[in-house]
Amino acid sequence: NSVEKMIVSDERDRVVSDWIKLNVGGKHFVTSRSTLLAKEPLSMLARMFADDNNMYLMNPSVTDETGAYLIDRSPEYFEPILNYLRHGEVILDKHVNPKGVLEEAVFFGLDSMIPQLNQLIEEALSRSSNNQSLT
Amino acid sequence: NSVEKMIVSDERDRVVSDWIKLNVGGKHFVTSRSTLLAKEPLSMLARMFADDNNMYLMNPSVTDETGAYLIDRSPEYFEPILNYLRHGEVILDKHVNPKGVLEEAVFFGLDSMIPQLNQLIEEALSRSSNNQSLT
Amino acid sequence: NSVEKMIVSDERDRVVSDWIKLNVGGKHFVTSRSTLLAKEPLSMLARMFADDNNMYLMNPSVTDETGAYLIDRSPEYFEPILNYLRHGEVILDKHVNPKGVLEEAVFFGLDSMIPQLNQLIEEALSRSSNNQSLT
Amino acid sequence: NSVEKMIVSDERDRVVSDWIKLNVGGKHFVTSRSTLLAKEPLSMLARMFADDNNMYLMNPSVTDETGAYLIDRSPEYFEPILNYLRHGEVILDKHVNPKGVLEEAVFFGLDSMIPQLNQLIEEALSRSSNNQSLT
Amino acid sequence: NSVEKMIVSDERDRVVSDWIKLNVGGKHFVTSRSTLLAKEPLSMLARMFADDNNMYLMNPSVTDETGAYLIDRSPEYFEPILNYLRHGEVILDKHVNPKGVLEEAVFFGLDSMIPQLNQLIEEALSRSSNNQSLT
Numbered sequence: 274n275s276v277e278k279m280i281v282s283d284e285r286d287r288v289v290s291d292w293i294k295l296n297v298g299g300k301h302f303v304t305s306r307s308t309l310l311a312k313e314p315l316s317m318l319a320r321m322f323a324d325d326n327n328m329y330l331m332n333p334s335v336t337d338e339t340g341a342y343l344i345d346r347s348p349e350y351f352e353p354i355l356n357y358l359r360h361g362e363v364i365l366d367k368h369v370n371p372k373g374v375l376e377e378a379v380f381f382g383l384d385s386m387i388p389q390l391n392q393l394i395e396e397a398l399s400r401s402s403n404n405q406s407l408t
Numbered sequence: 409n410s411v412e413k414m415i416v417s418d419e420r421d422r423v424v425s426d427w428i429k430l431n432v433g434g435k436h437f438v439t440s441r442s443t444l445l446a447k448e449p450l451s452m453l454a455r456m457f458a459d460d461n462n463m464y465l466m467n468p469s470v471t472d473e474t475g476a477y478l479i480d481r482s483p484e485y486f487e488p489i490l491n492y493l494r495h496g497e498v499i500l501d502k503h504v505n506p507k508g509v510l511e512e513a514v515f516f517g518l519d520s521m522i523p524q525l526n527q528l529i530e531e532a533l534s535r536s537s538n539n540q541s542l543t
Numbered sequence: 544n545s546v547e548k549m550i551v552s553d554e555r556d557r558v559v560s561d562w563i564k565l566n567v568g569g570k571h572f573v574t575s576r577s578t579l580l581a582k583e584p585l586s587m588l589a590r591m592f593a594d595d596n597n598m599y600l601m602n603p604s605v606t607d608e609t610g611a612y613l614i615d616r617s618p619e620y621f622e623p624i625l626n627y628l629r630h631g632e633v634i635l636d637k638h639v640n641p642k643g644v645l646e647e648a649v650f651f652g653l654d655s656m657i658p659q660l661n662q663l664i665e666e667a668l669s670r671s672s673n674n675q676s677l678t
Numbered sequence: 679n680s681v682e683k684m685i686v687s688d689e690r691d692r693v694v695s696d697w698i699k700l701n702v703g704g705k706h707f708v709t710s711r712s713t714l715l716a717k718e719p720l721s722m723l724a725r726m727f728a729d730d731n732n733m734y735l736m737n738p739s740v741t742d743e744t745g746a747y748l749i750d751r752s753p754e755y756f757e758p759i760l761n762y763l764r765h766g767e768v769i770l771d772k773h774v775n776p777k778g779v780l781e782e783a784v785f786f787g788l789d790s791m792i793p794q795l796n797q798l799i800e801e802a803l804s805r806s807s808n809n810q811s812l813t
Numbered sequence: 814n815s816v817e818k819m820i821v822s823d824e825r826d827r828v829v830s831d832w833i834k835l836n837v838g839g840k841h842f843v844t845s846r847s848t849l850l851a852k853e854p855l856s857m858l859a860r861m862f863a864d865d866n867n868m869y870l871m872n873p874s875v876t877d878e879t880g881a882y883l884i885d886r887s888p889e890y891f892e893p894i895l896n897y898l899r900h901g902e903v904i905l906d907k908h909v910n911p912k913g914v915l916e917e918a919v920f921f922g923l924d925s926m927i928p929q930l931n932q933l934i935e936e937a938l939s940r941s942s943n944n945q946s947l948t
Contacts, residue, residue, distance in 0.1 A: 299572040302434040305480045345575045367503045373634040437704040499778045569842040643904045707839040769913045
């Protein structure tokens, strides 16, 4: 289960290399290879960090001076994306615009997030038109 | 009491090593071993940093280049978790989604937080359905 | 399409130099040359990082000690600007003042953003006067 | 007055050492000794950084690799605490939970903040029960 | 106009030294000398970074290890202050307490901001008492 993946096992080298640093638009994120691979094997992030025998393998991007893979996208809207890969729930704070997260889900090819994000966008729209109709 | 634990005592080396750096999803946190251990001895964080004679001892994760232990979880929702370990209160800012904090409490095995977080989630739901029924 | 631009191709040197670091008011952003150029070729950012044969070419600003180009503007309001250059949508979080983003769009010469930002400003004004008239 | 304390005087060494770096829970803050001492001489921060002839003198905590004194508390809720020490006003942003700031004021022994924070907590409670009663 | 000031001219040395780093309460800001001087010549920031022939010249504060001038004030509320110096508009996000910005405007001697901030404070007060009277 999810706790195990953070333990240092005897095969220390293999485990260490399973930590992956990302530089998304200037902000650093740290995660594990299994988080990027498990949820959606055909997503861009899964393909970038997949095993060599994955037929959809993509080359990862270049890394910055700290070894973090560069990704030219919004860091703010990447946070709920990465949390979704960690635990499978779409969770947004109140002030976050779901349209911003939708753009990232589409870009990264995380198709399973899209219906939930579309629903959050509709709810926000109906709330806002309710407020209008109050006056 | 809580002030004492930050004082440099004569046994300086022991005290210094009681400060623990965590790298949660790319963000650094600093806390003390006693904060991680005191509140819930069977939680994952307590077991990672417990004394050797703790029978539930877990190996801590690997550290980054600054010596911070890597944890593949959300930094934003970790903040109220760590504050809870510091003073025992579940305190969330207005914009923070309690569902996000619940995911972390479950992951880290902080069972005593869960009833309060579930209540905050229900309150948010009833507020939102009240707003709906206004129209 | 947008995925391709992050792949390391055989011409590694060319691709690496297409990553651009910006230091906007003290905060670092990372993006790609194509993001800065594609959307509005006459904008200030496009002219600063354009090819030599662009007749509107501007000299880029000086860089800081990390190689990031210095820009004396608001980092907070630059984020939706850069996201717009990435995917073409004007997306603002709920708490962000659209007037702040408008100032940056005007400064950087991103004329296509301005009508949408003006509309967001008007909507915020009408919401606020609705609230007033409720009492 | 408050401007003077930032001027480099002829006694440069003395003034430089009056700047104090704090590492609160992983985030760095910079302030001056006089800010920490002036408002509440018996508070924990005042006693940690007081002159040697202060009879309530405490030993400061250990410092991190940048010379910042480590404090195992919430960085977010420390911000209004430090602003209070700078200018004497309790000022919270709209989204900040006053209960979080109260925990820090109690921990640091800033008794003069407590009545104002209790009032903000009561106001938030009555606002929330008003919202309930609307339905 | 404002674009020109960021161009590298032939007199490179002069232009480079016109970039100024500030460390406000622990957070780094980058701006230009002309931004600090142009709007209010008698403000504290203008006097700290003015030319030698300015009769109100103040000595700047000491710098940190990165060359940033130390200022013992709130970084959060400094952001709208610096944006005001950049473009002349008082623009606050929805969650920002205008009282916090007022404290900084008074400290830095930016008198032209004060009437607008007082108006924002009054508007927030009347909004909050309207909400009360709804119940």
